[in-house]
Each structure stands twice: as C-alpha cells, then as structure tokens.
C-alpha cells in the first residue's frame with residue numbers, strides 16, 4: 001500500500017470528524033498523538049495488555065493499517081483517524097486518559113509551513129481535557145525548535161507541571177521502556193533527543 005508521507009492538517013476536509021471512536025471502558029487509556037504505524041503503542045500493549053492504547057493519526061491509510069494489525073495480533077490498540085487539535089475533545093470524555101505521548105511531531109521545517117505544526121495551544125486544550133489529574137504528558141523530539149516550541153506551549157500553562165522543574169528537560173531518558181519508530185531511528189543514528197515530562201494538575 002502506498003502511504004502518503006505528509007498531509008496538510010489545515011485542509012478544510014479534515015475539519016469534520018470522520019473517525020471511529022475508541023472502545024473506551026473501564027481500562028486505563030494511553031494515547032499517542034500522531035502515532036503513524038504505532039510501533040510505540042504495540043510495544044506498550046505487549047508490555048501490559050490490560051490497558052487500551054489509542055493512536056490519533058491524520059493519515060487515513062496508516063489508521064487502516066494499524067487497526068488491521070491490531071485485529072491480527074488481537075492487541076488492545078486502536079487508531080483513530082482525526083486532526084488531533086480539532087478533534088481531541090470530541091474523541092475523549094473529560095479526564096478519561098491516563099497518559100498522553102507526543103512522540104516526534106512532524107517538524108514542517110519551512111517557515112511558511114510552521115502553521116501546520118501540531119503542538120500548539122489548541123492541542124494543549126485537547127490534552128488537558130482528556131488527561132486525568134495526575135496523568136502524564138510525555139513529549140519528545142530530535143528537533144530543537146520543536147522541543148522548545150513544546151516547552152513554550154506547556155510550561156507557562158497552569159494545567160501542567162513540568163516534573164523535572166520549570167523550563168527543564170527530562171534527562172532521565174524515556175521512562176516507558178519502549179521506543180517509537182522515530183525514536184529508535186534517532187537513537188541508532190546518534191541524534192540528540194529532547195524530552196519533557198509533564199503531569200496534569
């Protein structure tokens with residue numbers, strides 16, 4: 001299957017939610033925003049299959065691929081086709097999520113494309129809506145600008161506490177015991193990775 005590398009999240013046809021909501025029940029829920037093939041979530045699910053792992057993804061082909069794989073493996077992973085900034089509050093009831101991961105958001109390096117970047121105040125509203133008090137928000141990137149952008153979004157936001165201390169990166173490595181595809185790639189090619197761990201107030 002040919003999968004598009006990038007889509008413009010600001011296109012009008014993404015405005016209406018057309019995805020399938022995740023099967024929320026009494027399980028703990030972990031969410032990766034921009035999950036791509038969801039390597040991170042499948043590995044989390046293998047570690048602890050008692051939770052539900054939800055990936056939000058704007059590329060519809062990838063959503064189909066992830067859900068097919070989840071069915072084949074009988075894994076508790078569910079991808080949702082959406083534009084995360086616009087639809088996060090529609091997908092999850094308030095405080096229904098235990099952990100949110102933003103692993104290696106697309107950099108959109110060209111200045112004229114900066115408005116396509118995913119981490120912004122609207123996404124912060126969506127995350128603070130879905131995350132329960134005390135829940136984790138973990139952000140990581142190998143692009144300094146994006147790491148800094150994320151800190152500039154979440155650090156001044158009173159709904160989140162930076163666990164390492166204000167305006168401080170998380171230096172203890174990824175505490176979750178699995179790696180996203182981009183993370184694995186960055187580590188294997190020796191790129192620096194900036195990580196930040198927040199807790200919802």
Ligand SMILES: C[S@@+](CC[C@H](N)C(=O)[O-])C[C@H]1O[C@@H](n2cnc3c(N)ncnc32)[C@H](O)[C@@H]1O
Pocket residue numbers: 006007009032033034035036037056057058059082083084085102103104105106107118180181182183
């Ligand atoms: C660079 S990839 C990282 C994939 C994975 N998290 C990893 O670390 O390997 C970023 C992913 O976010 C998705 N994405 C970008 N903007 C999005 C948005 N507004 N809503 C949902 N997904 C988005 C892209 O389609 C892409 O799959």
